[in-house]
Amino acid sequence: MEFSKRMSRFGDEIFAALNQKKVELEAEGRTIYNLSVGTPDFAPAPHIRQALLDAAADPENWKYSLRDLPEMLNAVCSYYQRRFGVTITPDMVASCCGSQEGCGHIGLALCDEGDTVLLPTPCYPVFIAGAKLAGAEPWYYPMHKENGFLPCVADIPEDVARRAKYMIVSLPANPVGSVGSPELYKELVAFAKKYDILIIHDNAYSDIIFDGAVGGSFFNTPGALEVGVEFFSLSKSFNMTGARVSFLVGRPDVVAAFRKLRGQIDFGMYLPIQKAAIAALTGPLEMVKEQCAVYQQRRDALCGGLRSIGWDVPDSHGSMFVWAPIPPQYKNSMDFCLELVEKSGVLCTPGSSFGPLGEGYVRFALTMPCEKIAQAVQAIAASGILKA
Numbered sequence: 001m002e003f004s005k006r007m008s009r010f011g012d013e014i015f016a017a018l019n020q021k022k023v024e025l026e027a028e029g030r031t032i033y034n035l036s037v038g039t040p041d042f043a044p045a046p047h048i049r050q051a052l053l054d055a056a057a058d059p060e061n062w063k064y065s066l067r068d069l070p071e072m073l074n075a076v077c078s079y080y081q082r083r084f085g086v087t088i089t090p091d092m093v094a095s096c097c098g099s100q101e102g103c104g105h106i107g108l109a110l111c112d113e114g115d116t117v118l119l120p121t122p123c124y125p126v127f128i129a130g131a132k133l134a135g136a137e138p139w140y141y142p143m144h145k146e147n148g149f150l151p152c153v154a155d156i157p158e159d160v161a162r163r164a165k166y167m168i169v170s171l172p173a174n175p176v177g178s179v180g181s182p183e184l185y186k187e188l189v190a191f192a193k194k195y196d197i198l199i200i201h202d203n204a205y206s207d208i209i210f211d212g213a214v215g216g217s218f219f220n221t222p223g224a225l226e227v228g229v230e231f232f233s234l235s236k237s238f239n240m241t242g243a244r245v246s247f248l249v250g251r252p253d254v255v256a257a258f259r260k261l262r263g264q265i266d267f268g269m270y271l272p273i274q275k276a277a278i279a280a281l282t283g284p285l286e287m288v289k290e291q292c293a294v295y296q297q298r299r300d301a302l303c304g305g306l307r308s309i310g311w312d313v314p315d316s317h318g319s320m321f322v323w324a325p326i327p328p329q330y331k332n333s334m335d336f337c338l339e340l341v342e343k344s345g346v347l348c349t350p351g352s353s354f355g356p357l358g359e360g361y362v363r364f365a366l367t368m369p370c371e372k373i374a375q376a377v378q379a380i381a382a383s384g385i386l387k388a
């Protein structure tokens with residue numbers, strides 16, 4: 001069968017070789033330190049699990065939900081007020097099955113074939129996939145070391161800015177671990193206003209931010225509600241990755257278009273998950289803060305540990321990731337990952353999977369307790385891979 005031309009926009013699964021290697025090493029009985037996947041190893045809070053269990057016990061809750069429950073939309077609004085001090089109304093909120101799905105689909109509501117969109121590089125891969133699905137042409141703005149791995153709108157050429165439809169910004173950033181500042185967000189709002197560009201802020205890591213910084217919302221910036229929308233996911237803050245619950249929040253016209261698009265392909269979020277989301281959003285938030293402190297300890301264990309064995313890896317400032325330059329004797333991040341797992345059992349993700357500027361780096365996820373991270377660091381030291 002001849003599949004759609006659209007499918008040719010997507011490359012082959014590049015992780016196959018790495019996964020195969022992991023399976024082989026496990027079969028040999030080798031210890032694998034899996035620091036490649038960004039799924040939290042923490043459990044969701046008991047009150048969230050209980051809300052889902054209670055709702056699932058009622059057969060009525062197994063029907064198509066067909067809509068976002070008003071209680072859930074209100075819970076998002078009150079959470080935004082409580083957590084970020086931002087006032088929004090229910091018409092400014094729509095659910096999706098995770099920000100991954102939302103970012104994958106939103107371009108279909110915003111773009112026509114050939115439209116230009118601004119994406120960070122390196123970036124979370126679905127930003128690219130979503131643009132390609134919509135037939136849009138990505139223009140990659142660099143997040144390089146020299147600029148602290150942050151966006152710099154001054155470097156975007158005028159003609160590109162004039163034709164761009166939307167710009168995705170995601171801070172704290174996966175994979176590079178950089179965080180935004182009020183000044184940066186102000187620049188972004190001014191840029192968006194000047195060129196009539198929609199900013200899509202993917203705020204997956206507002207609760208994983210280090211060294212005393214406090215994560216916020218894009219809407220803490222004056223004027224942001226006029227030019228932007230924000231994906232707000234429960235996955236990482238509340239350890240609910242498998243439940244697939246996130247919201248698009250912000251400009252009502254964009255939220256309405258997104259809801260209309262999703263209404264063509266979805267019958268609504270499973271009601272017990274909506275109830276669990278309400279429990280998360282209205283419940284205590286101490287656990288979220290405690291968890292952030294643990295991520296910081298892990299960041300210290302990994303970055304500090306790697307530096308102590310001679311690998312100059314800078315501290316991540318936020319997100320659950322560490323972005324490490326590969327040793328100079330390696331030229332290719334996939335080759336390095338394969339050799340690293342073979343020699344030390346430590347599995348990480350090649351930077352090349354995060355877009356054009358990802359090559360030359362690897363990404364570690366902070367998804368293991370400090371003791372295990374320390375063991376992984378020792379395994380890297382013992383492997384001799386860092387020696388030129």
Ligand SMILES: Cc1ncc(COP(=O)(O)O)c(C=O)c1O
Nearest residue numbers: 098099100124174204233235246
């Ligand atoms: C930047 C970023 N956005 C979105 C997601 C996915 O979030 P969700 O589980 O809500 O789909 C991730 C997951 O790793 C991420 O790193």
